[in-house]
Amino acid sequence: MSDPAQTAVEEPVPPAAHSGLTAREVAERVDRGDVNDVPVRSSRSTAEIVRANVFTRFNAIIGVLFLIILVVGPIQDGLFGFVIVANTAIGIIQELRAKKTLDSLAVIGEAKPTVRRDGVPTAIATGGIVLDDVIELGPGDKCVVDGEVLEVDGLEIDESLLTGEADPVLKQPGDPVMSGSFVVAGGGAFRATKVGREAYAAQLAEEASRFTLVHSELRSGISQILKYVTWMMVPTAIGLIISQLVVEKDDWKEAVRRMVAGIVPMVPEGLVLLTSVAFAIGVIRLGRKQCLVQELPAIEGLARVDVVCLDKTGTLTEGGMDVTALRLLDGSDEPYVRQVLGALGESDPRPNASLQAIIDAYPDSADWRCTESLPFSSARKYSGAALNGPDAESSRWLLGAPDVLLTEGDAALAEVEDLNAQGLRVLLLARADRELDDPRVTDGVRPTALVVLEQRLRPDAGDTLRYFAEQNVSAKVISGDNAVSVGAVAGKLGLPGADAPVDSRRLPAERDAMAEALDRGAVFGRVTPQQKRDMVGALQSRGHTVAMTGDGVNDVLALKDADIGVSMGSGSEATRAVAQIVLLDNSFATLPSVVAEGRRVIGNITRVATLFLTKTVYSVLLAVLVVCSRVPYPFLPRHLTLLSTLTIGVPAFFLALAPNKERARPHFVRRVMRYAVPAGIIAGLATFAAYLLARQHYSGTGALDAETSAATLTLFLISMWVLAIIARPYTWWRIALVLAMALGFVIVLVTPWLQHFFALKLVGTTMPWAAVGIAVVASVSLELVWRWVGRRFPA
Template identity: 50%
Template sequence: MTTTGEVHVDHVTGLTSAQVAERVARGQVNEVGERTSRSIGEIVRANVLTRFNAILGALFVLVMTTGSWADGLFGIVLVVNSAIGIVQEYLAKRKLDRLALLNAPTTRVVRDGETVVIPTHEVVLDDLIELRSGDEVPADGVLLTSEGLELGEANLTGESDPVHHPAGDEILSGTSVVAGSGRYHAKAIGPEAYVNRIAAEARKFTRTYSEIQTSINTLLRYITWVIAFALPLQVWSQWKVVGDEGWQSVVLRSAAGVVGLVPEGLVLLTSVAFLLAAVQLTKDQVLVQQLPAVEGLARVDVVCLDKTGTLTVGEIAFDDVKPVKAGHGSAADEIRCALGALADDPNANGTLAAIGAAIPTPGWHRNGTVPFNSERKWSAACFEDHETWVLGAPEVLLPDDDPLRDDVAELAQRGRRVMLLCRSAEPLDEPVLPDDLAPAAIVTLSEQIRPDARETLGYLAEEGVHIKVISGDNPQTVAAVAREVGLDPGEPVDARTLPEDSDQLREIVSRTTVFGRVSPEQKRAFVHALQADGHVVAMTGDGVNDALALKDADIGVAMGNGAQATKAVAELVLLDGRFAHLPKVLGEGRRVIGNVERVANLFVAKNAMSLLAIVAAALATLPFPFLPRHLTLVSTLTIGIPAFFLALGPNKRRYQPGFLGRILRFAVPAGFIAGLAVFASYVLAGRNYGVPPEEFSTRCEVASSGDVGAVDLACIQPSTGATITLLVVFFWILVVLARPFRWWKAVLIGTMAGLAVLAFMLPIGHQFFGFNAPPALVWSSLGIGVVGAALIEVLHRWSLGVGASPMVSAGQSHDPS
């Protein structure tokens, strides 16, 4: 560890401004936390240095050596794709980084004798750090003072129970304050801090699972193997067929086939869809800390809610205090004084803060504290010349047969948060209840229901998302709140009665909606039980007692006003604490899933078509039907440009598992249909308008090299007919995937079709692309294309019947886009 050397650091006033400046100059500044985005260098490398860019780049260089610039158009597309990806991610990075900076974790430090709050990354070596409940420990050090300090160390050790740390204990970064307070000097920061040295293993950080990214990566592996098989086959077959025309012809025909196998824009559009969804959510005060979380929430079918801060605004108010009946008795004035003294705590939790706002402190001198803990569910303090006072959950502090339990239950059923104030003559040295504990008063607090909670829960219910309300409060109180927001709580369960057996717990959790008196470890167990039943679970919360469950849930959603430890492990942070933002996040996730599926179908269909054309050309000993320029035209008009708009358009269909399976079930047969139609058109046009195979090498050498002005027109007519057929079939695939139609989709497809027609009609178009289309050829090619389109429609309707339809996956049933 880094040591302070000879520099004196005051244990009370902390570092001076000069000492801080000196450490900053030496670079002794804390560097912690996950980045919200990649660096500019990483963005450029991720968008440029890919396996498919390498393949296309090599092909582009080879094509350029032939002198056929028109056939190098795919190189421009390659550059544009990478540039769009870089610019989009950079702009998103700026917005996300700015928002993350505004909501970065903070740390209390003592400098020049004053306690100030600074960003955690500005902590310097030897800073005097003050810890309070809910804080994350930002650096390693040795405690100078401890007021009942308890740390959650599960991130480092896996131990779920909070660990008490007295003064003199070494504490480590990466832990969180569950209860109490303390001070210490930062002795190891940045890369030397324990959590940063063992982050990969000990903190068990896991990236959010993304079905889309996993499926796309699997798909890319498949395509890589396909290219490894098809490339040598294509080169061999084209060398055999057009080798007499020279190596240039072999390169052009071979390149055309391989270019068709590369999904050059698929990864780009997937990344852009994630990024723009995250940026869009920032407008609604939602910080996405991991991009796949946008998709993840759309897959969620169970949401576990913490009542306080989620269904309620989280700001409780003192309601009333009622001394217990005669026999337990305590004077009303003394009780109010005791409550005021308990609330006079610099590390007060929400309950004590609400009491302190209503009851002034009597000025009692505190000489011992047991801070509130979610496991204990009570806090206590000892005072000079006064007794020990304990405030906590009645279910914990009262014997099972105490008649006060009836009064507590009645108040809880009315939606009140009920606490019990007890007294004892025994001093408290450790967090163990005294034997002479006697009830003194029932304290009630009220909570304000969030006005948007009922509507939000209603929306989730309509979308098939189940709700589990999990709270540390009285089960009856939680049930009353649940009823107010429109939930049917059924029979609420006191979590202290739950079995530890995982199978029994799974059964109870599956059929119960409301749970009270839930410990932090039980919240985590609930998440595991639901996941074991195959559910995708989201957990919302704001307190440090929710951190473990948020971390293990598929999607953790933290409230912006919650504890830093909670926000640190969450994938999504609702910056303004409004639970009503969840439907918006759900909608963005659905848009991403549905739209990426749409465009993936387009790319994979093109890959399948190219593979079939390569194999068919090899088996029939024919030139590959296209030059690279032809496939660039088809890809741009039926895939590239439409896919960009379809990937960003609205889409509200419900999530359905089986993303990759649906793509393969539709796109591969659709691509094969397109390939068969293309080859039929190519062969037919070759017989009726082309040249005999034995004359091809002598009459059509220029056609393969791209010099259209000097070519025998009969040589380019078969490729022209094949291109017309391919355009017809792929435009119909686009029509199927774009359903249901909206005006903007009709305009998009109509515009692309118009541009395709112009490529054949305008002199500059057919000169540049090498087209020659006599009317009879046009009609025969269109006819074959229509047959192919009809087969695509049949495939679509068949897949609709087996539940694999791209129309369903694209959102026909629920897409008002």
């Protein structure tokens, strides 16, 4: 303390011996390329974004058909090609916007390791590390490159993310350090021996912060649907080509146009686009709230969550604490105890929140010297130090959880329980007779004082917990602190079940029994890091989708195993690396926004997918009926482009971005197809019936445009009814959207140049009204089937 040289006497290697590289040595290594130049990106590159949106299977199909139409003409039958160009451009622009947002947030959230240069500790970007740099380590720091340990101060490193071994490894000088591991206790320094792509973390670091399109039920479901559509397209297209060439043998160009018209609407190309756009806009919206989404489907995943596990410290409470009282237990002199606490605080170079509060309350005295230290570990729940006081008498002290340091039944525990019941945190200062490295150091300790700490509740935590309760999401507070204290804090915030906290040391180890206890309880204290991981697994075994929030190294394993890991921006580098979502503003209140965004995306994509796939079903059915009946295909490409734009494309875009608070439900494909298949069949049969009736009504007149117009009117009205069903529940803007699309079709029918452009003209009154009548019957059937399906196959 007063003498830095004396303080370091017990360290294996004095820090002064490792002053790090000089500026000249750094420059030499940079010139040689010995730099940690792993390209850590938060998003795909611009080229990858363009390539992913342009070079798709369906763009290739539509592109070929568009070229065919350019050959046979007229250009209005090629409108679908321009729609694809516009859709692709929208997708690229939105994802580039999301990339810009993510890249800027990644820079804000990027960890900067402390490196010694010219003997001065300096925080630099990970990419600025060079070979042989001396990198300092403290609790929560992630090892970003491979290296060799130079200095240790009770340095314990968790390598479980790499090796699967749960127990932390106590490091000594000369031991190897694996990049991707992280410090759980103590501190030290190591020399970088492998940097850049040679380091083991080259892949881990890049993957940890990359904006990825990994597995999600939504995307895999859409891919499955598109696979089925492709299988249906090939035989249907072949049959359609043959039938139209036979029917239109005197006009091959007309046959080709009708064939293209039959194939194009089978492709639900906008569904993939809208999914990407909805995700990208979700990322942008969350980015504005300082929420970094490190994996795209994390938005979707959190929307499916039905259990959220919360770490109390840093989530329900703010990071800082205040010492409110010091209660002596053995009649010790209070000034003496204050000096011991000050010396203990000074013995830890990287204090946690509790120790920092003690440091602030009890400054270090120049008369005390630390000769040995035992860093705090979340597994053992205490720290310690060997101190030489002003009387030169050496003493060993422990500071930690009273119920861990004291034996059951100790008189001091009753007072601790009373304080915990008030929501206060209590640490015990005790004198130990054994050496600090003795596994039984806590045996026979002499309690000296209770340090009472008050935690600062987050002002928005209560509202956030209420939001989860309203959304039927169970909140489980899982903390390493005393269960009664955690329950009192949760009770102040109004968490249901907080009045029955559970001490996790009494939880059964067997997974099913643990899961049953977790379902019953809401607050769990004295949870070890491994127990947190086991709890997440137990909940998942019951079919729950689990989100885990945390900010400390004791949360890393649970964050990694949870379906969705959420880290605070101020949390340790290790937690930020494994989390899918990072709250850069450290606000727990941002979580409802993330949940709401996920629900908006999934709920709305399910809605619009029904629109797109209804079109696919009736298109396939119409093509099959045409092939079997050997009649001209009822539509030209321009007709279906108009219908798709007014009944699917434009309304789907608005519906996909609308608010939606409905909790995401599983079985995406089944839920979409159970509506799309009957709706598509009804629409296809009704449209074909109207077409055949029109052919009979206009027989002998050669009025193919009149026949097509009647069929188009029927299909438009049925598609509008499908849209009206999908748009429920109605709001003013949803009603306005449906009416605007109907008005658009009316304008086409009454405007002469648009009639000519789209080859639509209703002839007479009998057949148009018959087409309307068929559409009404089909719409009533749709409504009845829709309601029956909803009752027969509830979501």
